[in-house]
Amino acid sequence: MNPSMPPTIPYGRQNISEEDIRAVLEVLHSDYLTQGPKVPEFENKMAAFCGASHALAVNSATSALHLACLALGLGPGDTLWTSPITFVASANCALYCGASVDFVDIDPKTWNLCPNALEKKLKEAEKKKSLPKIVVPVHLCGQPCDMEGIHRLSLKYGFSIIEDAAHATGASYKNEKTGNCRYSDITIFSFHPVKIITTAEGGMAMTNRRALAEKMALLRSHGITRDEDLMTQAPDGPWYYQQIDLGFNYRMTEMQAALGLCQMDRLGDFIKKRRQLSQRYTHLLQGLPLTLPFCHPDANPAWHLYIIRLQRDQISKSHREVFGELRAKGIGVNLHYIPVHTQPYYKNMGFREGRFPESERYYKEAISLPLFPDLQEADQNRVVDALTKALGQPS
Incomplete structure (x- = not known):
C-alpha cells in the first residue's frame, strides 16, 4: 500500500x-x-x-x-x-x-x-x-x-x-x-x-x-x-x-x-444524514455522463446505497476501467448486484443471459458509491473528484 x-x-x-x-x-x-x-x-x-x-x-x-x-x-x-x-x-x-x-x-x-x-x-x-x-x-x-x-x-x-x-x-x-x-x-x-x-x-x-x-x-x-x-x-x-x-x-x-x-434511537439521524449525502451527490454529479438515481414521488427512500449508471456511449473508458480507477484511488466502490440469473448456480438450472435485458444492461453500467452516516463532505468531495477524473471530465 x-x-x-x-x-x-x-x-x-x-x-x-x-x-x-x-x-x-x-x-x-x-x-x-x-x-x-x-x-x-x-x-x-x-x-x-x-x-x-x-x-x-x-x-x-x-x-x-x-x-x-x-x-x-x-x-x-x-x-x-x-x-x-x-x-x-x-x-x-x-x-x-x-x-x-x-x-x-x-x-x-x-x-x-x-x-x-x-x-x-x-x-x-x-x-x-x-x-x-x-x-x-x-x-x-x-x-x-x-x-x-x-x-x-x-x-x-x-x-x-x-x-x-x-x-x-x-x-x-x-x-x-x-x-x-x-x-x-x-x-x-x-x-x-x-x-x-x-x-x-x-x-x-x-x-x-x-x-x-x-x-x-x-x-x-x-x-x-x-x-x-x-x-x-x-x-x-x-x-x-x-x-x-x-x-x-x-x-x-x-x-x-x-x-x-x-x-x-439513532435511526432518524441515520436516515437524515443519508438523505443529505444523497442529495449532495445528486447536486455534485450533475452534468457528468451518468444516470443518477430516480426518486419516485410516492417513495421516500432510506438511501442504503447511492448507485450511479455510466452513460457508456459518452465516455471512452469501459465500466471495468472506471471501476478499477476508482478503487486504485482508494474509493471503495462496489456493484449491487450481479443479476442472479447469470450466476453459475442459476445457469445450471437453465437460466441464460438475454432473458432479462434491462437487468443485464443495468449490470454493465452500475457502480455503488460510498454512502454511510459518518461519510464526511471532504471524503464525498474526494469521491466526486476521483469519479470526474475517471470519466475523463475536467475537474
Whole structure:
C-alpha cells in the first residue's frame, strides 16, 4: 500500500456509539444471553415504528426470507418470482423450500421490479397455468417498489407478497413507513453492518397476520412449543415441551437485540444524514455522463446505497476501467448486484443471459458509491473528484 495514499473510503460502514457498546456489555453481565427480554423489546419497538401488528427477530434477513416463504406455504411444485437485481438470498429462499424460482425484469427508471413487466408475465403465466405462489419485490437502495400496483396484481392473480426491505429500514411509501405490510403479507429487514441500522448480523420479519407470525415464531426455534395450555396438560411435568414442526435455530441473541434497540434511537439521524449525502451527490454529479438515481414521488427512500449508471456511449473508458480507477484511488466502490440469473448456480438450472435485458444492461453500467452516516463532505468531495477524473471530465 502506498503510504502517501489517503485511507480507502468504504462503500458502507456501521456507526457504533459508546451507548451501543454499553448496551451490549449490560447484556453480557446479565442472566440472559439468549431468549431473554431484549429480543421481544426490540420486536415491539420495530413493530411500533413500522405500524405492523407483529415482528419476529431472527439471526439474518436470509432466515427471515426462509421463514416467510415457509409460513406462506411455499413448497415443491410452487414458484417464487423476484427481481434479478438483488442479493441471491431473495431467490435462494424459494430453493430452500423445494420450490422453483423465476425473475421479473427491472424498471429502467427506478431499477426495482417493474410492475408492467410483472403484469405482462402474469398474463402469460395465467394462460400456461403457471402463476407464482409468491412475488418478492426488492426495495433496491432503500427505495420502495410500486407496492400499490403490485398488490393490485396480487388480488387479481392470487399470489402472496414478501417485501424484501433489507435496504429500506426507515423508508416510507405513500407517507407510511415501510414494514407496515399494508400492501404485503410479510416484510423483511436486514441488520447487516452496512445496512441502515445493525445488530452485527440479524433480520426481522413483519406481518399483520397473527397466524403467519405464530408460524414463523414456531419455525424460528426448532418447531418446538411450550404453549401454556400444553403445560397444564403435560403428562410428564412442567419441563415438558413438544416439537410439532420441523424448525430451525434462527433466533437472534440478546446482545444483537440490545444493539438493535440502541441503534433504533439513532435511526432518524441515520436516515437524515443519508438523505443529505444523497442529495449532495445528486447536486455534485450533475452534468457528468451518468444516470443518477430516480426518486419516485410516492417513495421516500432510506438511501442504503447511492448507485450511479455510466452513460457508456459518452465516455471512452469501459465500466471495468472506471471501476478499477476508482478503487486504485482508494474509493471503495462496489456493484449491487450481479443479476442472479447469470450466476453459475442459476445457469445450471437453465437460466441464460438475454432473458432479462434491462437487468443485464443495468449490470454493465452500475457502480455503488460510498454512502454511510459518518461519510464526511471532504471524503464525498474526494469521491466526486476521483469519479470526474475517471470519466475523463475536467475537474
